[in-house]
Amino acid sequence: MSDILKVVILGDSMTGKMTLITRWAEERILQNPNPTLGAAFKSMIVPYDNENYTLHFWDTAGQEVYRSTMPLYCRSTSSAIVVFDITSRKSFESLACWIDLLKDTAGDDVPFIIVGNKCDLEQSDRDVSYEEAFEFAKKYETINYETSAITGKNVEEMFIHISHLAIKRKITVSESETKVIDLKPAKASNEKKCC
Numbered sequence: 001m002s003d004i005l006k007v008v009i010l011g012d013s014m015t016g017k018m019t020l021i022t023r024w025a026e027e028r029i030l031q032n033p034n035p036t037l038g039a040a041f042k043s044m045i046v047p048y049d050n051e052n053y054t055l056h057f058w059d060t061a062g063q064e065v066y067r068s069t070m071p072l073y074c075r076s077t078s079s080a081i082v083v084f085d086i087t088s089r090k091s092f093e094s095l096a097c098w099i100d101l102l103k104d105t106a107g108d109d110v111p112f113i114i115v116g117n118k119c120d121l122e123q124s125d126r127d128v129s130y131e132e133a134f135e136f137a138k139k140y141e142t143i144n145y146e147t148s149a150i151t152g153k154n155v156e157e158m159f160i161h162i163s164h165l166a167i168k169r170k171i172t173v174s175e176s177e178t179k180v181i182d183l184k185p186a187k188a189s190n191e192k193k194c195c
Contacts, residue, residue: 113142
């Protein structure tokens with residue numbers, strides 16, 4: 001078993017972040033969810049390349065009142081999921097702010113994906129098209145998933161994908177830390193010995 005990896009889940013309140021986590025981690029539908037206050041996490045063990053990795057999936061509060069605490073949860077994250085509700089234009093328009101917060105805190109190299117949740121709802125309720133979300137994700141050089149915590153559509157695939165991104169990042173960082181090169185010049189052996 002290796003280090004615990006952190007995956008932070010960002011997005012406006014009521015986009016279904018904890019419902020997605022619960023659907024994957026506990027294989028159940030979270031009935032009547034309340035907004036997360038502060039943050040909460042669920043732990044999962046994910047196999048990758050014949051090794052098991054422990055990942056903590058952090059659901060962060062999406063309410064404006066908690067925004068000042070978000071950098072605490074974004075620090076040292078291995079990857080991130082940025083969620084919007086496909087029936088809420090406002091939550092989609094907030095994505096850029098969440099991504100900026102992530103990059104400002106965790107760095108530009110932290111991998112993340114965009115998730116449009118609640119795709120089980122009627123098409124007539126939809127405020128953000130798949131194409132628009134796809135183009136937005138493309139602009140940030142990432143991918144977009146459409147999920148439903150109710151039906152389970154794309155939930156497992158999305159979590160496996162982001163888990164693998166976190167694990168690959170950990171492996172890459174670990175390998176680069178072990179390849180230390182001593183750049184100090186070797187001492188010349190021209191010194192005279194006394195004996």
